[in-house]
Amino acid sequence: MLISVIVGSSRENSQSEKVAKYVQTLLSCDTSLHSVRDLFPKFWDHEAFEDKKASEVLQNQAVLQDFAAADGFIVVVPEWNGMAPPALKNLFIVCNKELAHKPALIVSVSAGMGGSYPIVELRMSSYKNSRICYLPDHAIVRHAEQMLNEAEPQNSDDTRIREKLVYLVKMLEVYAIAFQSIRASGVADFVTHPNGM
Numbered sequence: 001m002l003i004s005v006i007v008g009s010s011r012e013n014s015q016s017e018k019v020a021k022y023v024q025t026l027l028s029c030d031t032s033l034h035s036v037r038d039l040f041p042k043f044w045d046h047e048a049f050e051d052k053k054a055s056e057v058l059q060n061q062a063v064l065q066d067f068a069a070a071d072g073f074i075v076v077v078p079e080w081n082g083m084a085p086p087a088l089k090n091l092f093i094v095c096n097k098e099l100a101h102k103p104a105l106i107v108s109v110s111a112g113m114g115g116s117y118p119i120v121e122l123r124m125s126s127y128k129n130s131r132i133c134y135l136p137d138h139a140i141v142r143h144a145e146q147m148l149n150e151a152e153p154q155n156s157d158d159t160r161i162r163e164k165l166v167y168l169v170k171m172l173e174v175y176a177i178a179f180q181s182i183r184a185s186g187v188a189d190f191v192t193h194p195n196g197m
């Protein structure tokens, strides 16, 4: 089983990347990690998109195959001006079938006490055509710069978020096993029903 971790920040050395690498270590199956910083360095290449060269838009030939092979995802999303970063939203335009009918855990990241808005945004607007299936539970890493830095937790919030992440990653793994049978059923029909509505 493969779970792919997606870093939703375009910033170099982002806190989202730190959190993503931490949650990757909690997975007990095969893993991969991709950052929108590498996938969309040009931000948006509409000509490539119109030509349906999704791998060119993504700037990574292998990532679509990797997402297609994945059984689930962890989407690590920072809060930027109360939103999910635009490069992460690009991903949901370029990828459709690769994410479809696969469970995903949302982990949001905030420098302060934020982090709710990007969760709401992903739950509201990223699933329609992609058919990504978010777990009902999610995590918010608040005061991210103070969290998940050392081998041992440094305070009670650090302890609590680590315990929560361990639990949520376990939940994602059992969802990912269960969802394999949904895709194997052959009921999903992207030809007759290409869009989610």
Ligand SMILES: Cc1cc2nc3c(=O)[nH]c(=O)nc-3n(C[C@H](O)[C@H](O)[C@H](O)COP(=O)(O)O)c2cc1C
Binding pocket: 009, 010, 011, 013, 014, 015, 016, 017, 078, 079, 080, 081, 082, 083, 109, 110, 111, 112, 113, 114, 115, 144, 145
């Ligand atoms: C353009 C920009 C806008 C931001 N807006 C918010 C915000 O609305 N709410 C918030 O809690 N943090 C905000 N932050 C701070 C991020 O939460 C902080 O950078 C945190 O480390 C997560 O982002 P990162 O993964 O890019 O590091 C913003 C950061 C940037 C770069």
